[in-house]
Amino acid sequence: MTRTEEFEELRPLLFSIAYRILGSVSEAEDAVQETWLRYEASTTEPRSVKAYLSTAVTRVSINVLRSARVRREAYVGPWFPEPLLDDPYEDPERAAELADSVSMAALLLLERLSPLERAVFVLREVFDFGFPEVAEAVGRSEAACRQLAVRARRHMTEGRPRFEADRKEREELAARFFDALREGDVLGLQDLLAAEASLVGDGGGKAPQLARSVVGAENVARLLAAVFPRMARAAITFEPHEVNGAPGAIFRDRDGKVLHAMVLEFLDGRIETIRTVINPDKLAHLGPVADAWEIHREVRETR
Structure with missing residues (x-):
């Protein structure tokens, strides 16, 4: 399989990670494109293409989010995520969970988290990455990522309504x-x-x-x-x-x-x-x- 084929196979996952971190379709697409450019320019073959690309898109997204948060503070009126009609990442067994994690309400709760907390929560809680993979993606120790995950889960749980309609x-x-x-x-x-x-x-x-x-x-x-x-x-x-x-x-x-x-x-x-x-x-x-x-x-x- 060529690099292009490997990347295209993982593009839906990369976009879905980036969108949940950024809350913006356009910024998520840019983050995925930047990830491709880095992968295309790399001269080494990663042991795991999925881990390599997920790490790259996460780090790009964290950097974009840090600058985006400054702009959002000066935003005129309420700020909402860009509407997403179809999440390209498909997992029939977890369709309900994935839909919930991309809801406007969930994304607005994620806005309360720091960029690192948000990235850790998305990778760990939404996409079931192991803590070694999460730690590599965000550039922190596993212990630090576990603490970030606990704080993020607490904030997300406290902000969610208790009796949502099915x-x-x-x-x-x-x-x-x-x-x-x-x-x-x-x-x-x-x-x-x-x-x-x-x-x-x-x-x-x-x-x-x-x-x-x-x-x-x-x-x-x-x-x-x-x-x-x-x-x-x-x-x-x-x-x-x-x-x-x-x-x-x-x-x-x-x-x-x-x-x-x-x-x-x-x-x-x-x-x-x-x-x-x-x-x-x-x-x-x-x-x-x-x-x-x-x-x-x-x-x-x-x-």
Whole structure:
């Protein structure tokens, strides 16, 4: 097998590691490309190609994350990960675990960790790397990695909700939600939302976004029921789609360009959080991006 073939075989794993560390599709793709360049330029044959490439992509991702965190501190409004429609790393036996680890909620919890804690958690807890492999990848001793893993697990466990809906229940709730959204059904929407449900948008200062989060089932339901029928009259459509392993949707303009992505998060049989990503920089990997400002003006004028 040639180096190119070896690399392509492991590309899905490398991307999945990098995305979970970085929370960015574009940065993860760049990290994978940098890993290939290093591998291509190497004059030695590694004993384990998987270990070598996993170490390389992890170290590249840690370096990128350290600089990205500075930029994120100056980000305008809430920062969300770039929407991921399909995780290329497939493991049918662990599909549910892998989907959970790439959820918006999990990635936002990972943001609380240091870059080293985040990398150790991803390699150890998500991809089942042994501590010798983890230690090699992050350049720390096994003992240090065990401590990093304990701290990371504690932070992740403390931040997770205790009673999330199962996959079938989430899909049923999401289907009802999007039906009610199409119809502008305030009561139908309100019935599906948790009492303290919130609607939060990530525009990054580059697209229209909510001035602040909308909180409360009634407030969220009324806003959605008022806005989305007007969007429909402006020829905005949406297609339900799994986003970051959870029920969501991709919204498009009349030309099929991507306007924004929506993700639903659930707790105790209700929708607890609705996240929308409308920052065009975070949508480019999904296809041509719509002009959100122009659509915003058009929707405001629509009656």
